[in-house]
Amino acid sequence: MAFRAPIKVSFSDIDNAGIVYYPRFVHYFHLAMEEFFSSELGIDYADVLHERNVAFPTVHLEADFRRRMRYGDRIDMEVRVIDIGRTSISWGYRGYRGGDEKDMVVEGNNVTVCVKMDTFDKIDVPEWLKQALTVYLKKSSGT
Numbered sequence: 001m002a003f004r005a006p007i008k009v010s011f012s013d014i015d016n017a018g019i020v021y022y023p024r025f026v027h028y029f030h031l032a033m034e035e036f037f038s039s040e041l042g043i044d045y046a047d048v049l050h051e052r053n054v055a056f057p058t059v060h061l062e063a064d065f066r067r068r069m070r071y072g073d074r075i076d077m078e079v080r081v082i083d084i085g086r087t088s089i090s091w092g093y094r095g096y097r098g099g100d101e102k103d104m105v106v107e108g109n110n111v112t113v114c115v116k117m118d119t120f121d122k123i124d125v126p127e128w129l130k131q132a133l134t135v136y137l138k139k140s141s142g143t
Contacts, residue, residue: 002078002140003040004099005032009073019068025106026063029093032077041132049117054126056089056112063108067097074098075105080140081133087122088113089133 007028015021034045048054069075076099080092088111095106114123 002080002094003032003036004076004078004096005035005039006099007031007075007077009069009071009075011071014071019070020073022063022065025065025095025108026061028075028077028095028106029063029079029091029108029110032079032093033091036079040136041129043132052126052128053117054123054129055115055117055120057115057120058110059088059113060111061108062110063106065106067103067105069097069105081137082109084125084130084133084137087124089125 009020013020013024013027037043037045037048075095075097078092078094078096080094082090082092084090090109090111092109093107094104097103097105114125114129115121116123
């Protein structure tokens with residue numbers, strides 16, 4: 001099963017129409033990915049950036065917005081690892097209102113590239129990360 005991070009829609013997430021402003025869903029993707037690092041890989045995302053000197057800028061992004069959300073709603077943001085490339089990682093996301101799989105509100109994916117945090121030079125996916133993601137993929141697929 002894919003990792004899920006619960007997120008409560010805050011007042012700063014809504015627009016003048018009273019619904020979540022669509023770029024905030026991309027922020028939710030990233031919040032869930034950060035939590036994935038801590039919860040599933042046992043590595044605090046801040047340590048990845050500041051101690052291990054690795055960053056993950058997005059180079060491609062797609063999203064489909066299916067239903068509106070309002071202030072106070074809860075979204076369970078699912079994170080999946082789609083592909084581990086030489087220098088990139090492809091991530092998948094699905095957001096469910098209140099965790100209800102019948103009420104998907106957003107679905108998307110992005111591709112991040114690995115770079116050195118201090119120089120922004122592109123690097124191969126670090127071996128420690130490749131191994132951790134591979135273990136997670138095996139565990140989440142039940143093999």
